[in-house]
Amino acid sequence: MTTQTALIVDDEPDIRDLLEITLTRMGITTYTAPDLASARELLQQHNPQLCLTDMNLPDGNGIDLVHWIQQHTPCTPVAVITAYGSMDTAIESLKAGAFDFVSKPVELPRLRELVNSALKLSEPQTGETAESDEPGLLLGDSPQIRKLRTQTKKLARSQAPVFISGESGSGKELVARMIHLQGPRSDGPFIAVNCGAIPSELMESEFFGHKKGSFTGAVENKQGLFRSADGGTLFLDEVADLPLAMQVKLLRAIQEKAVRPVGDTKEVPVDIRVLSATHKNLPELVQEGDFRQDLFYRINVIELAVPPLRERAEDIPLLAEHILQRIAREYECDPAKLTPAAIQRLQGYEFPGNVRELENILERAFTLCDEDLIDASDLHLGGGACLPARAATEPTLPDQTSEAQQPIAVPEGEIDLEYYLEGLERQAIEKALEATRWNKTAAAKRLGISFRALRYRLKKLGME
Incomplete structure (x- = not known):
């Protein structure tokens, strides 16, 4: 040794x-x-x-x-x-x-x-090893993505707080996860939290934990996100959405490396690395008084910018292939491939939603394409193209003609629209399968969708 x-x-x-x-x-x-x-x-x-x-x-x-x-x-x-x-x-x-x-x-x-x-960092990193992406998260060979991989590799060797900036859907959480996995804390937990998704009245308890009986509903002790990340990394996504009162408490926890659970009188030490991100202009929010300057100064020791997808169009073929392979595994179908025309169409698109939008486009195209080949027309990237073309003329089952001519009755009061539409889709698929004696190929034809699309929907709705 x-x-x-x-x-x-x-x-x-x-x-x-x-x-x-x-x-x-x-x-x-x-x-x-x-x-x-x-x-x-x-x-x-x-x-x-x-x-x-x-x-x-x-x-x-x-x-x-x-x-x-x-x-x-x-x-x-x-x-x-x-x-x-x-x-x-x-x-x-x-x-x-x-x-x-x-x-x-x-x-x-x-x-x-x-x-x-x-x-843990004593092993030297040189040459190709220093530029590699060991976890395989940041795919691409563009100059922008190669630079980003090099930067994350270097930052992984530090414990400095990193502020990751970039547009929505550009992959900020992947960058944070890569920093964690390539650093000395890789054996510890990686806890990601969307700060904008936590109700303000529950934030202190969610971040710092609470003692049993400290407030109504606190029926047991809660550890909290900081202590859950002990020995690892805490990633604060959309940190700009934190209310000012919580920003003060977060700053203290970061500086003191300790948290005080709600209802407790003692502080508990925590050993974490804090990474944060937002798609908003944080310096502008500081100027407007909506984000504390001292907290900004503390979490923005080093800033790392994630490039938008439109600035690295040459990475789209590799990204698309990876996404399509993942979708195929997830829905247990044969993988689909993009035609040269489809690739060209994607590379000429602006992608306001970045990689996340690319995933959504490909997942939709995957369900609609024929013979495992996605053409430019399957992408539906033109004006108003988020809905498949065939959705304009939804097919009706022959034995449901009279029902289809009647307007769909929507329940009164508040409804969960997504859950309600899923229920309608489930009913239509069940009727088609029953009418065709559970022959999926015939049911897909009866529904006016491809066999792949039916397989996808069955998997998504848990009807396999």
């Missing part, structure tokens, strides 16, 4: 001794340096797997050393020791490329967590 090594840089002998004892007890061979000059010499001589540096040094500061390491030994993760409450300094070190930071007085459990995470 290879001996793990670390460099400790601090001009205070007592601090150096404390850190050296702690790391030695963890089985790590340590080297110590009182200043920048000797630290650089030891880094070149021993190439340690981790560097811990104080911020204030006799011949410079810790950020100077972070910059030097980024240039000369970029595979060495470096953590900066900051003065208590120096959040601005900590953020500056993360922007410079530090792996993480720890505040004085150094809490040894927090230090051990940091060291263990950093040592």
Whole structure:
């Protein structure tokens, strides 16, 4: 087993001794340096797997050393020791490329967590490995997607909060998941939450948990999202939708690395990395007073922009093939292929809904195409093209002619439209199957849809 090594840089002998004892007890061979000059010499001589540096040094500061390491030994993760409450300094070190930071007085459990995470990054990443997409989430070979893969690989080696910007449907959650999977927290949980989907009155309980009996309906203890993500990554999607009151509490939880469950008097420490995203213009919301500047400053240590699909049209054939293969597996059908005309039509489309819209278009075309081949006409991308052309003249079953001529009776009061329409579709399919003695090919013909479309609907409605 290879001996793990670390460099400790601090001009205070007592601090150096404390850190050296702690790391030695963890089985790590340590080297110590009182200043920048000797630290650089030891880094070149021993190439340690981790560097811990104080911020204030006799011949410079810790950020100077972070910059030097980024240039000369970029595979060495470096953590900066900051003065208590120096959040601005900590953020500056993360922007410079530090792996993480720890505040004085150094809490040894927090230090051990940091060291263990950093040592998972000790394997050097160079050449093709550095540019690969190991989880296979970001598909494409365009310059934009290659750059994004390289950026995410680099950011995965840091613990800095990352703000992921991009249009709706562009794949922000995939980018967050890739950062998690390629980093030292990959063995821990990845918890994604849509901040706009949680009712404001339940937000504190959802994020921080609650104690049994703390409010009406709290019939048992609840862990909350922060503690569920302990040891892993918490992804806050649509973070711009958080109300101002919750923004204050979120900022405190992130800075203190601890949460207080509703109804509890004690704070519970949490070890998480926070990634966030929104399709909204967050700096504009800060200017308008709808988003706290201090929270924006804290979550936007590093910004990563996800390109829209229209800017990387050359990736569409590969993306489409991947999506069609997934749909075929999901609905247990043979995969369909795109004709050259269909590919050309997709590459000329603007995709306001980005990759999510591409998935919807292909899923619809998959159910309507004939002989496993999707042509341009199957895509229905023209004006008003979201509905299939054949939907304009919905077929009626011969034995239902009299019913079909009558308007459909819609229940009074509030209804769940999607559930109601699913019920009508289920009834039509059941009648067609009964009329054809459960011959699916004949039932599909009777319904005026392809056999593939019937298979798709049966799977979707759970009628197999």
